[in-house]
Every structure is written in C-alpha cells, then in structure tokens.
Amino acid sequence: MNQQKQTIGVATTTTVKDRGGTERPVRYYCEMAQHAERAGWRLAIFDPSDVNWKSQRMSAWVPIASDRAFGPWQREELTLPSVVYENVFVHLNIQGYSQALRRNAHRLGIPLFNPALPNKWRLTQWLQTGDLRAFLPSTERLQSTHGALAHLDDWGVAYVKPIGGYGGRGVVQICSLGHGAYRIAWDRSLHSVQRVRKTVNKEQLMRFFEQKLRTPHLVQRGIPLLEVGGRKVDFRVVVQRGAKGQWHSVGVVPKLAARHGVVTNLVAGGERCSLEQLITRAALEGKSVPAGDVENAALRIADFITRRCPDAGVLGFDMGLEDNGDIYMIEMNPKPARSLLTASMRRESAKYSTDFARWLAHHH
Structure with missing residues (x-):
C-alpha cells in the first residue's frame, strides 16, 4: 500500500462484511473511496477503539486494490489519517464512544468534521x-409547571421535547381541549416505539410536567x-x-x-x-x-x-x-x-x- 497518499479516515462502527461474495463496507464508503482515489487520496475506515494514540497508528480497512473500491477490502496497520470524518452512531456518541477520538485528534492537530454540536x-x-x-417556533426551556401551562394555554398546542433527544424519542404533543381537559400524545417513548393517546385534567397535566422537569426539556409551540x-x-x-x-x-x-x-x-x-x-x-x-x-x-x-x-x-x-x-x-x-x-x-x-x-x- 502506498503510504505516500494522504488518507481520509472515517471513524465508524459499521463493519466490513461479506456482501455478495466480497468483503467490503457499505456502498457509501466504497463510493467515498472511489472519489478519494480519483483525487490521489485514499479512504480508510476504522473503529475509534482501533487507534493506538501513543504509537499514532491504527488498524483500518482499505480496498485491497486502490482502484477497485467495490472490490474486497482488508485490514492494514496505518499511520493516522490527515483528516477524520467522525460518523459514529448518535446513541454511541451520547455514551461517549468518540470522546477519546475527538480529544486526541484535537491534541494532534488532525481536523475532524461532524464535531460535537449544540443541543x-x-x-x-x-x-x-x-x-x-x-x-424558530416559539421555544422555551421547561422550568416550571405553571410556566409550561401558561405557554400551552397561549399556544393551544405545544410539544415537550428532551433537550438531548433524537429520532422523535420522548417527543410529546399536548393539546388544550378546553374546559380544563388536555390531550397528551406520543408515538415514541425514550425506550420504545409506543403510541399513546390520553385525555387528562389540569391536575394530571401538572403532574406530567413535574415528571418532565426531572430532566432537561423544551416546550415549543405546536406548528400547524x-x-x-x-x-x-x-x-x-x-x-x-x-x-x-x-x-x-x-x-x-x-x-x-x-x-x-x-x-x-x-x-x-x-x-x-x-x-x-x-x-x-x-x-x-x-x-x-x-x-x-x-x-x-x-x-x-x-x-x-x-x-x-x-x-x-x-x-x-x-x-x-x-x-x-x-x-x-x-x-x-x-x-x-x-x-x-x-x-x-x-x-x-x-x-x-x-x-x-x-x-x-x-x-x-
């Protein structure tokens, strides 16, 4: 393998596996490798856990033949890449899986994109x-039960969302039905796909808000x-x-x-x-x-x-x-x-x- 080529590293937990008789990664990375080769670069995909930061080397997957990105790939020991595309799954990132990668890339001056972005x-x-x-729809941090109720009464429809959520997890729609009644609805809880629809009174709604106050949430005007x-x-x-x-x-x-x-x-x-x-x-x-x-x-x-x-x-x-x-x-x-x-x-x-x-x- 030509060690003189600059390397684009893709940090991912997506595995290389047998695809129609050829051991290679998903099509997207093969296409990236193809574009890299045409530009005189190469692509290497690696798991963040396969980097030795002391020796500044990593175990990574590369095409066996650089001009055959859709052919078989193999593992090689490589020096660290010139740039990193951090593409680890969101839920693993939340668990801190990429923290060492980000910290060490910064320390060594290796540019990394897909940086940690704001909640x-x-x-x-x-x-x-x-x-x-x-x-921006009208959005406030959920800070009190009475404040949330005031927003809901003003907007008619509100969404309560976990500040660190993703994929629709834990997003709750609340509609004011009038006469002290409210409808609470969600399609996906924090832990499962779970379609829930229920009508509650003001006291029950306040208890619901109290429960949501235990973790950081937003309350946002429902857009028609x-x-x-x-x-x-x-x-x-x-x-x-x-x-x-x-x-x-x-x-x-x-x-x-x-x-x-x-x-x-x-x-x-x-x-x-x-x-x-x-x-x-x-x-x-x-x-x-x-x-x-x-x-x-x-x-x-x-x-x-x-x-x-x-x-x-x-x-x-x-x-x-x-x-x-x-x-x-x-x-x-x-x-x-x-x-x-x-x-x-x-x-x-x-x-x-x-x-x-x-x-x-x-x-x-």
Missing part, C-alpha cells in the same frame, strides 16, 4: 440572537403543519459542504406522519415520499410547496452554524411549512440518516463528504 436549547439560543429567529391527504408533512433537508467549503443541498425529502401521528419519524410510523410526488398531491388539494424556500432556509441556518462550528460538514434539518407559507426549523440532526436519501442523493453525499474532507485537511 436543542443551545442551538435555539444561538438562532434567537440573529435574523434567523423567524425560522401543512397537511396532504390528511397527514402532517415535514421536510428533511440534508446539506453538506464540498470542495470549496461551501454548503450545498443534497436533497429535500418529505416525510408524512401516520394519520393523527405526533412525529414523522419512520420508526414511529412515518413515511417518506419524493418531493415530486408530494408537490403533485398537494396541488390536487390546491396547496403549493415552496421547496426552494425551504431549502434556502436550511442553507442559511447551516451557514450560521458554521460561524460557531467551523468544522461542521454535514447537517440534516427537519423543516416545517404552514399552509400560509411560513417556514420553521423543527429539529437539527447532526448525523442525518442516509436511509432517507435516494441512491442518487447518497452518491452526491459521498462526493461532498470526500471533497470536504480534502478541503478541510488543507484549510484547517
């Missing part, structure tokens, strides 16, 4: 300071999302930085909630469809979908985040659209699932990841 509340605080606040075919819709917009460090849109993927669903996450019963399909369906109901405006809003927010996190390279936004055309950012995903993307979007994403890694290595 929901910190991001809200950032965006509230600038001209992007128009894209665009509905198509009687189902709420939001839009996953994946954006990435490329060869010049600039943000690009990889794609806009509409997600339809299950009927009467609380969140649009696929694991909670949501469904994705193509943008073209959604626009056609919406038009039949006399509704328009300004996809370009939604995309531009996500790019503006990503550009703002770069000012605080200059090594951010890939972001996913769940954007909401009201019937009146108002656009809101519902969630930011620091590691958006590629499973939502089409094959062509994934190919484009792999190229952006490779190009940005090379750019970052030269501009860090």
